[in-house]
Amino acid sequence: MDSDQKYAYFKMLVELGYKEIEVSFPSASDTDFGFTRRLVETPGTVPDDVWLQVLSPCREDLIRKTVESLRGAKKALLHLYLATSECFQRIVFQHTQEQGIEQAVRCTELARKLTKDDPSQSGTEWAYEFSPETFSDTSPEYVIRICEAVKKAWGPSKSNPIIFNLPATVEMSTPNVYADQIEYFCTNMSEREKICVSLHPHNDRGCAVAAAELAQMAGADRVEGTLFGNGERTGNVCLVTLALNLYTQGIHPRIDFSNINHVIEVVERSNKIPVHERHPYGGQLVVCAFSGSHQDAINKGFRARESLRAQPSDPWQMPYLPIDPKDINRTYEAIIRVNSQSGKGGVAWIIQQKLSLELPRGLQIAFSSIVQRQADAAKRELLSSEIEKLFIDTYRLQQEPRFNLLDYSINADRSESPAPPPKGKALNTQRLRRHFDGFISDGEDEYHIKGSGNGPISSLANALYSFGINLNVGDYKEHAIGEGSDVKAATYIECIAADSQERIWGIGIDTDTVQASLVAFLSAAASYMGDRPLTQTPLPKKGTPANRDLLHAQQNGHVAPERGRSPGGVLVSKTNGVSAA
Numbered sequence: 001m002d003s004d005q006k007y008a009y010f011k012m013l014v015e016l017g018y019k020e021i022e023v024s025f026p027s028a029s030d031t032d033f034g035f036t037r038r039l040v041e042t043p044g045t046v047p048d049d050v051w052l053q054v055l056s057p058c059r060e061d062l063i064r065k066t067v068e069s070l071r072g073a074k075k076a077l078l079h080l081y082l083a084t085s086e087c088f089q090r091i092v093f094q095h096t097q098e099q100g101i102e103q104a105v106r107c108t109e110l111a112r113k114l115t116k117d118d119p120s121q122s123g124t125e126w127a128y129e130f131s132p133e134t135f136s137d138t139s140p141e142y143v144i145r146i147c148e149a150v151k152k153a154w155g156p157s158k159s160n161p162i163i164f165n166l167p168a169t170v171e172m173s174t175p176n177v178y179a180d181q182i183e184y185f186c187t188n189m190s191e192r193e194k195i196c197v198s199l200h201p202h203n204d205r206g207c208a209v210a211a212a213e214l215a216q217m218a219g220a221d222r223v224e225g226t227l228f229g230n231g232e233r234t235g236n237v238c239l240v241t242l243a244l245n246l247y248t249q250g251i252h253p254r255i256d257f258s259n260i261n262h263v264i265e266v267v268e269r270s271n272k273i274p275v276h277e278r279h280p281y282g283g284q285l286v287v288c289a290f291s292g293s294h295q296d297a298i299n300k301g302f303r304a305r306e307s308l309r310a311q312p313s314d315p316w317q318m319p320y321l322p323i324d325p326k327d328i329n330r331t332y333e334a335i336i337r338v339n340s341q342s343g344k345g346g347v348a349w350i351i352q353q354k355l356s357l358e359l360p361r362g363l364q365i366a367f368s369s370i371v372q373r374q375a376d377a378a379k380r381e382l383l384s385s386e387i388e389k390l391f392i393d394t395y396r397l398q399q400e401p402r403f404n405l406l407d408y409s410i411n412a413d414r415s416e417s418p419a420p421p422p423k424g425k426a427l428n429t430q431r432l433r434r435h436f437d438g439f440i441s442d443g444e445d446e447y448h449i450k451g452s453g454n455g456p457i458s459s460l461a462n463a464l465y466s467f468g469i470n471l472n473v474g475d476y477k478e479h480a481i482g483e484g485s486d487v488k489a490a491t492y493i494e495c496i497a498a499d500s501q502e503r504i505w506g507i508g509i510d511t512d513t514v515q516a517s518l519v520a521f522l523s524a525a526a527s528y529m530g531d532r533p534l535t536q537t538p539l540p541k542k543g544t545p546a547n548r549d550l551l552h553a554q555q556n557g558h559v560a561p562e563r564g565r566s567p568g569g570v571l572v573s574k575t576n577g578v579s580a581a
C-alpha cells in the first residue's frame with residue numbers, strides 16, 4: 001500500500017471503532033516512516049483515544065528510528081519482537097536462551113530510555129508491547145523467564161500495563177493447546193494486574209478464530225489480527241469473524257460492521273486480494289441459500305417473523321442464517337439463489353420479494369417444477385430477474401393476454417334462490433344464483449358470453465362451456481397487496497380440466513376482488529386453451545363498446561344496466577376493457 005491507501009485504510013479502522021492500530025514498521029522503508037509521520041502531523045487524523053502502534057525487531061538502530069517516527073504522537077505504542085523458540089534461537093539467531101533474554105532486556109531498556117524516560121518525549125503517552133515471537137513453539141517456562149525480565153526492565157503500572165503479545169507465529173497445535181499455553185502464562189506471571197495479555201494467532205491449521213476465542217476464555221485480554229485475516233501465509237486471525245461471532249452471541253463487539261460491503265471494498269482495493277465468497281460473514285455467498293431444504297426453511301422463518309410482527313431488536317431465530325443480513329447491510333433479496341437443486345420455497349421467496357405475491361402451496365409446487373426444468377436445461381443458476389420473467393410469462397401477467405375481459409355484469413337472481421327467506425328476513429346472498437353476462441376478446445375478435453352459477457366464478461366458468469372450456473375450480477386463495485387506497489387483491493385459482501384432469505393455475509390482480517378472481521379464472525382458461533382456436537362465432541368485426549351495449553339491450557330485452565348498478569340491486573361487478581390473462 002502506498003501512503004494514501006494506508007491513510008484511507010487507517011481512517012476506516014478508526015471509523016469501525018478500533019482503538020489500537022498497528023500502522024507501520026517505520027524502520028522498514030521511507031513509505032512506512034513517512035506514513036507514520038503523516039498520521040502524527042496531520043491534525044484531526046488520529047482521535048485522542050486511539051493508540052498508534054508501530055513494530056520493530058530488537059535491534060538498536062531500528063528501535064531508534066521507530067521511536068523517532070512517533071515523536072509528537074498523543075498515544076504511542078511501541079511494539080518490539082524477538083523469537084524465543086529453540087528452533088529460531090538455534091537457526092536464525094545462533095544464540096542461547098540467556099543471550100535471548102539479554103537482548104530482550106537491553107532493547108526494552110533502550111525503548112524505555114528513548115520514550116517514557118526521555119523528558120523531550122513527555123508530550124506523548126507511551127505504552128510498550130513485547131512479543132516473544134514463536135511463543136506457541138517455545139518452552140512455557142522460558143517464556144515466563146524472558147517476560148519477567150522484560151517486565152522488570154520496562155516497569156509497568158496498573159494504569160499503564162505492559163502488553164505481552166503471545167503469538168502462534170505458525171499455528172502448530174489444536175486451539176486447546178494454545179489456550180493452555182495462554183492460561184499457563186496468565187497464572188505464572190507475577191503482577192498479572194500490570195500485564196495485558198494479548199493474542200496473535202495465525203491460521204496455518206485453519207483454527208485461528210477458534211484459538212483466539214478459546215485463549216480469551218483461558219484468560220487473555222486482547223487480540224491482534226487483521227480484517228478478513230490478511231497476513232503471511234494463511235494469514236492472521238480474522239477480526240471481522242471474531243467481532244461478528246460475538247455479535248451473533250448477543251454481545252456487541254463495539255466494532256461497527258453495519259456496512260460490511262464498504263469494508264470489503266476498501267480491504268480488497270488496498271490488499272489487492274479478494275475476500276473469498278464463502279468467508280464467514282463477509283463472503284458474498286454466506287447469506288445465500290441454493291438448496292431447496294435450506295430455502296424452504298428460510299422462507300418459513302421469514303413468514304414466522306412476519307406473523308409475529310418481530311422487531312429488529314427481537315432475538316434473531318432463523319433457520320440456516322446465523323445473522324440477520326440487514327445487520328451487515330446485505331439485502332434480503334440476495335438470500336435465495338436458484339439452481340436445479342432448489343425447491344418451491346426458494347422460488348416462492350423470490351416471487352414474494354419481486355412481485356409481492358404469496359403463492360399458495362399448490363402453485364409453488366407447480367411453478368417450481370417449471371423453474372427446475374429451466375435451471376436443468378440452462379445448467380446454471382437462474383437469476384432472480386429470470387425467475388420473475390418466467391413467472392410473468394407462464395401466468396401471462398403482462399404480455400398480451402389470450403383473453404381480455406372487456407365488459408361484464410353479474411346479477412344475483414332472487415327468484416331462483418332455492419330457499420327464499422321468510423318475509424321480512426334478510427336475504428342470504430350466498431345462496432343466490434348468479435348470472436354472468438359479458439364480453440371477452442382474444443386479441444382479434446370479441447365474443448359475447450353468458451352463464452349462470454352459484455357465484456361469480458362458477459357463472460363465468462359456465463359461460464365458457466360454449467368455447468369448449470370445461471374447468472372446475474380445485475383451489476382458491478386470495479390476499480391483499482399493499483395497504484390503504486393502493487390496496488389490490490391477488491387471486492389464485494387452480495382449475496381442473498374436466499376432460500384430462502390437468503391442473504392449471506390462473507392468477508388475477510385487481511383493485512376489485514371479484515374482478516381479480518374473474519381475471520384469474522380467465523388466465524387459467526387461457527393456459528388450458530393454449531393456441532387452440534375458439535369454436536364460437538365472434539361478434540361482427542365492428543364490435544365497439546357501443547355495439548356491445550346495443551347487443552346487450554337486444555338480447556335482454558332492455559338496455560344495458562347503468563355501469564356500477566345491478567338491476568337486482570344485490571351484486572354487480574363490471575369492467576370496461578380489463579386485461580384478463
Ligand SMILES: CC(=O)SCCNC(=O)CCNC(=O)[C@H](O)C(C)(C)COP(=O)(O)OP(=O)(O)OC[C@H]1O[C@@H](n2cnc3c(N)ncnc32)[C@H](O)[C@@H]1OP(=O)(O)O
Pocket residue numbers: 025027028029055056057058059062081082083092093133169232
Ligand atoms: C513475525 C513477523 O511477522 S514480524 C514482522 C516482520 N516484518 C518485516 O520483517 C517487515 C519489515 N522488515 C524489513 O524491512 C527488514 O527485514 C528490516 C528493515 C527490518 C531489516 O532488514 P535487513 O537489515 O536487511 O535484515 P534482513 O531482513 O535481511 O534480515 C533480518 C536480520 O534481522 C535479524 N532479526 C530477525 N528478527 C529479529 C528480531 N526480532 N530482533 C532482532 N533481530 C532480528 C535476523 O536474524 C537477521 O539478522 P542477520 O542479518 O544478523 O542475519
Ligand SMILES: CC(C)C(=O)C(=O)O
Pocket residue numbers: 081131133134165167168169170200202
Ligand atoms: C511480531 C509478531 C507478533 C508476529 O507478527 C508473529 O509472531 O506472528
